[in-house]
Amino acid sequence: MNHHRKSELFPKNRVLRRTLYRLLLTAPSLPLAACNGDPECVRGPITLTTENIQLKPDGGVSCDTCPEHPEGAPLTSCGTRTPDGGTKYLSCSYITCSNDGRRPEGLQEAHPHEGADCELGALFAHVAWLEAASVPAFLRLADELAAHGAPEALVQAARRSAGDEVHHTRAMQALALRHGARMPEVDIRPFEPRSLEAMCTENAVEGCVRETFGALVTGWQARTAGDEEVRRALRPISRDELRHAELAWAVDAWAAGRLTPAQRELLLQARRETLSALEQEVSSQTPPARLVREAGVPSREQALNLLQGLTVLVA
Numbered sequence: 001m002n003h004h005r006k007s008e009l010f011p012k013n014r015v016l017r018r019t020l021y022r023l024l025l026t027a028p029s030l031p032l033a034a035c036n037g038d039p040e041c042v043r044g045p046i047t048l049t050t051e052n053i054q055l056k057p058d059g060g061v062s063c064d065t066c067p068e069h070p071e072g073a074p075l076t077s078c079g080t081r082t083p084d085g086g087t088k089y090l091s092c093s094y095i096t097c098s099n100d101g102r103r104p105e106g107l108q109e110a111h112p113h114e115g116a117d118c119e120l121g122a123l124f125a126h127v128a129w130l131e132a133a134s135v136p137a138f139l140r141l142a143d144e145l146a147a148h149g150a151p152e153a154l155v156q157a158a159r160r161s162a163g164d165e166v167h168h169t170r171a172m173q174a175l176a177l178r179h180g181a182r183m184p185e186v187d188i189r190p191f192e193p194r195s196l197e198a199m200c201t202e203n204a205v206e207g208c209v210r211e212t213f214g215a216l217v218t219g220w221q222a223r224t225a226g227d228e229e230v231r232r233a234l235r236p237i238s239r240d241e242l243r244h245a246e247l248a249w250a251v252d253a254w255a256a257g258r259l260t261p262a263q264r265e266l267l268l269q270a271r272r273e274t275l276s277a278l279e280q281e282v283s284s285q286t287p288p289a290r291l292v293r294e295a296g297v298p299s300r301e302q303a304l305n306l307l308q309g310l311t312v313l314v315a
């Protein structure tokens with residue numbers, strides 16, 4: 001992959017890079033002996049037996065049956081498993097990865113496959129799903145930028161980002177498979193034409209805030225994951241994600257000249273609201289120790305610090 005060629009499409013965003021790198025300097029150095037091969041693969045924290053499972057009319061399983069997480073973590077997914085071939089279990093997963101990407105409008109909730117038998121698998125299956133969902137998000141952005149007469153560099157950067165996300169999806173799928181999990185289906189409602197303002201709002205929310213935070217978290221994981229394969233997989237991805245965040249800000253800057261002051265004010269407000277929504281999401285989660293240790297997922301406090309560090313940039 002030629003990262004230099006990609007970064008030449010538009011100038012580097014020095015403020016963004018400086019902010020992110022400064023925050024990444026606070027990442028703890030790796031412990032000398034990383035805990036590898038934990039014999040016990042920790043399952044989803046809450047598992048119910050079959051008699052408690054509520055089935056939907058089409059035979060699918062309903063996640064409504066899942067109880068509240070004791071620490072208030074939001075439910076991310078549920079699925080059934082039959083570990084011994086007999087009893088059917090419903091496993092409710094509360095693992096939320098702060099690893100955020102560019103989610104397209106109309107993205108339907110993930111239905112994880114059976115067999116995600118440990119937290120790491122579930123995490124990477126979820127991340128792969130997010131990566132896959134951002135492919136159409138970037139293709140749509142490229143088409144819309146072209147339709148609105150944006151500079152060719154931005155259009156091309158959006159197309160290339162879609163290509164990056166295909167690679168990211170494959171890399172994360174491979175990690176998920178290594179831990180016995182498969183990526184859930186990506187289901188997106190068909191896109192409808194929309195205004196420049198609507199496109200910019202999505203870019204502000206999904207790009208300027210969520211992808212920027214995602215780039216930061218991926219960079220953190222690439223530095224702190226105890227599992228060497230995770231670090232190796234995430235290193236190139238974190239460089240790509242940084243450019244995706246730069247693209248979001250470049251689109252924002254380009255669009256600013258075409259929007260009214262009132263519209264620009266609304267964008268700023270959307271960014272602020274997304275930042276505080278993210279803050280709430282992050283503060284309601286305590287990532288399992290295994291994810292922190294092996295996948296380098298920032299702890300609750302670390303994630304809150306990282307978010308705090310983005311405030312100057314975003315709001």
Ligand SMILES: [Fe+2]
Nearest residue numbers: 101131165168
């Ligand atoms: Fe990605």
Ligand SMILES: [Fe+2]
Nearest residue numbers: 101134241244
């Ligand atoms: Fe991305």
